[in-house]
Amino acid sequence: MAERKVRVRFAPSPTGPLHIGGVRTALFNYLFAKKHGGDLLLRIEDTDSQRFVPGAEDYIIESFKWLGITFDEGVGIGGDHAPYRQSERREIYKKYVKQLLDSGHAYMAFDTPEELEEKRKSIPNFQYDAHTRMSGVNSLTLSKEEVEKRVANGEKYVVRIKVEPNEDIEVNDLIRGKVVINSNVLDDKVLYKAADELPTYHLANIVDDHLMEITHVIRGEEWLPSAPLHVLLYRYFGWADTMPAFAHLPLLLKPEGNGKLSKRDGDRLGFPVFPLQWTDPKTGDVSSGYRESGYFPEAVVNFLALLGWNPGVEKEVFTMDELIQLFSLERCSKAGARFDYEKGKWFNKEYLAMKSDDEIAALFAPIVEEKGYKRDMDTLKYMVSLVRNRVHFVKELWYETNYMFEAPTEYDEKSLKKRWKEDSPAQMRELYAVLEGLQDYSAVLENEKTVLEWVASKEYKLGDVMNAFRITIVGAARGPQIFDILNIIGKEETLRRLSKALEILK
RNA sequence: GGCGCUUUCGUCUAGCGGCUAGGACACAUGCCUCUCACGCAUGGAACACGGGUUCGAUUCCCGUAGGCGCUACCA
Secondary structure (H helix, E strand, C coil): CCCCCCEEEECCCCCCCCCHHHHHHHHHHHHHHHHCCCEEEECECCCCCCCCCCCHHHHHHHHHHHHCCCCCEECCCECCCCCCEHHHCHHHHHHHHHHHHHCCCEEEECCCHHHHHHHHHHCCCCCCCCCCHHHCCECCCCCHHHHHHHHHCCCCCEEEECCCCCCEEEEEECCCEEEEEEHHHCCCCEEEECCCCEECHHHHHHHHHHHCCCCEEEEEHHHHHHHHHHHHHHHHHCCHHHCCEEEEECCEECCCCCCECCCCHHHHHCCCCECCCEECCCCCCEECECCCCCCCHHHHHHHHHCCCECCCCCCCCCCHHHHHHHCCHHHECCCCEECCHHHHHHHHHHHHHHCCHHHHHHHHHHHHHHCCCCCCHHHHHHHHHHHHHHCCCHHHHHHHHHHHHCCCCCCCHHHHHHHCCCCHHHHHHHHHHHHHCCCCCCCHHHHHHHHHHHHHHHCCCHHHHHHHHHHHHHCCCCCCCHHHHHHHHCHHHHHHHHHHHHHHHC
16 A cells, blocks of 8 residues: 555534534544644544534634644635535435445445335344345345336335345444454445435445545544445455554543433533534533643643553653653553543643733632722732642632622631630730731831731730631632732731621621 | 454553562641641552463463443444
């Protein structure tokens, strides 16, 4: 086989939002393409007119834009192999269906769905294949005239592949090695439906991959059982010499329980399974997305890259460029990977840690505004610097800083029980006077020194004083160094909170 | 049911005949400390089972069991 430029594709079906497993597949295709200086194409497989969902295609394109996965060719980009939407390639498929029919590798079948259903019910393990096709209503059992008559009458038929029996079909999978399946277990799959003049996945897929000069098919493991059928199709078309190499990726499994991760798992389990938020056009149901949940796209990419693939080094945080350098199908694992949302959160934290205070403050500003507050950037940056290392997401910053904006409305029971002691009210009253005497609240270190000296002079226990004080300011035993908080809320607010606490707590 | 894929800590995984079976997440403990975190240190935690092959199997082969997938005029 001549050296060909690497060309891979991601070919989703627009039946809804892109699910995270699909994103992972697309990512691996992207990494593989870029690693080998090849092209990645985006093809829309909308051959199922029944399940088409408006908006899904735009959603897919926007998702990849957010994730930083770029395509070289395809829907929304264009290219030499257009069109890239299968519904626009009807005429192309018809030509190839005819080729298969003419060469005797396929035949027309007139069996109605009801008839087939009946057979499946009455005959155990029924499948449309070499052993049963002669009892079906098709161009193999009907006379040529009868077939022509039926077609002329506009009777709906399907075209089925004619799988020859008793043949071992080999699929060389780049991840799993050689997989052999006997053609006896394959059925005569429907390749084309006259009703909507569209091919099914199997036919469209092979024709398009061939025409678009795809060199490697990297897809989910759920396709492995039909891979032999695809090999057969390449053979029947006479394209065996340029048949792409296959790689079937392990599936993403539910975090708990059984089965592969599905579209419905996300909101049930409390984490997104979609890159972007999605509103179902029919039901209006909203499904959460990683973007809206506060994830950085780099974190999602990094997390997904390590599900079913290992770089071979003990580092775990990688840029996209590093992933591209390191990627190889040989290092993909074979078994399904359970989706561990906690690890995903950790990745986001890692990426958050790499951002500057400025960047984080800029992302935090709209959240503050939404809560009805306004602060200048310097103040926000100051707040961010104090609490940034205790969150996974920017949005969690609000919980960590809310007491810097508003006085506590209640005091945490547990903290009170442990930290508010008998002497506390008296000490707080004295502290009030000490703080009142402070001139410049921005002199954090100096003020701390003053208070510490006062505590020492009175021979109070530092922990007793500071913890009680913290409760009056924050409302609980949490938060960063207290003098930084004071600096932010200011003297008047400090004294106000102190006296209010003294009133309520006694 | 049939066919296929798969099986190392709770989870993601390293390992490619000889290792005290390594790392990360999560968890626990300790240190730090005005609290909560961060950080640092420490700890518990795995080769599904049974046969082979071999001087020697987590590693190779065969079974069994479990898991997953496919089995549509869906992809």
